[in-house]
Amino acid sequence: MAKQYDVLFRLLLLGDSGVGKTCLLCRFTDNEFHPSHISTIGVDFKMKTLEIDGIKVRIQIWDTAGQERYQTITKQYYRRAQGIFLVYDITSERSFQHIMKWASDVDEYAPDNIQKILIGNKSDEEEKRQVATEQGNKLAKNYGMDFFETSAFTNYNITESFTRLAEQVLAANKKNLDLLRASVTDELNLTALEEEEGITNGAAGSQKGCWC
Numbered sequence: 001m002a003k004q005y006d007v008l009f010r011l012l013l014l015g016d017s018g019v020g021k022t023c024l025l026c027r028f029t030d031n032e033f034h035p036s037h038i039s040t041i042g043v044d045f046k047m048k049t050l051e052i053d054g055i056k057v058r059i060q061i062w063d064t065a066g067q068e069r070y071q072t073i074t075k076q077y078y079r080r081a082q083g084i085f086l087v088y089d090i091t092s093e094r095s096f097q098h099i100m101k102w103a104s105d106v107d108e109y110a111p112d113n114i115q116k117i118l119i120g121n122k123s124d125e126e127e128k129r130q131v132a133t134e135q136g137n138k139l140a141k142n143y144g145m146d147f148f149e150t151s152a153f154t155n156y157n158i159t160e161s162f163t164r165l166a167e168q169v170l171a172a173n174k175k176n177l178d179l180l181r182a183s184v185t186d187e188l189n190l191t192a193l194e195e196e197e198g199i200t201n202g203a204a205g206s207q208k209g210c211w212c
């Protein structure tokens with residue numbers, strides 16, 4: 001299969017169970033929203049191609065399980081990512097407090113030049129809000145990250161936040177774009193590579209939302 005893109009990036013969605021990671025991804029890749037919460041088991045991924053500055057960027061987005069019991073599996077993916085979304089739910093103070101724990105895991109397991117964005121999801125649930133926008137802004141500033149409030153439900157800031165992270169990754173890797181270019185020739189080879197390394201766990205077989 002001929003290559004339809006110039007570079008390939010891996011992005012990772014991290015955050016507590018139920019903050020809406022799968023819904024953000026389904027909205028971005030398939031423009032779908034599913035009201036039910038079926039917890040991700042391990043890790044799944046979806047792909048999308050964006051054009052940034054004339055470069056066709058294929059992004060492989062890994063959706064990780066927020067549940068504690070999968071953390072050993074999900075941490076294996078950190079080192080292979082170029083960008084990370086740290087996601088909390090604006091209606092859950094607890095999920096916001098846990099961002100510090102997710103960020104310290106990223107510091108420990110991800111590459112040094114990993115690009116990060118903070119996401120406060122479920123912005124449509126204003127009446128249930130527990131985390132002020134200003135708190136999100138402040139935390140993001142402390143960590144030197146960009147910050148978006150999003151809603152997978154209303155499709156608010158979804159394309160914007162995914163595009164921003166892809167742009168950041170592209171900018172951070174401008175000097176070694178050739179390494180990212182064409183090292184993997186197509187999606188089939190890519191999946192084979194993951195399987196070879198023993199880390200793909202059923203990307204095609206998830207029971208969740210738009211995966212089915």
Ligand SMILES: Nc1nc2c(ncn2[C@@H]2O[C@H](COP(=O)(O)OP(=O)(O)OP(=O)(O)O)[C@@H](O)[C@H]2O)c(=O)[nH]1
Binds near residue numbers: 019040121123
């Ligand atoms: N109102 C509202 N609900 C949302 C939004 N995003 C997700 N949800 C709901 O929140 C619940 C959890 O969403 P998921 O995407 O499954 O959460 P997750 O972070 O992938 O959870 P784990 O797989 O367990 O880590 C579901 O009932 C979704 O419908 C949103 O933007 N607004």
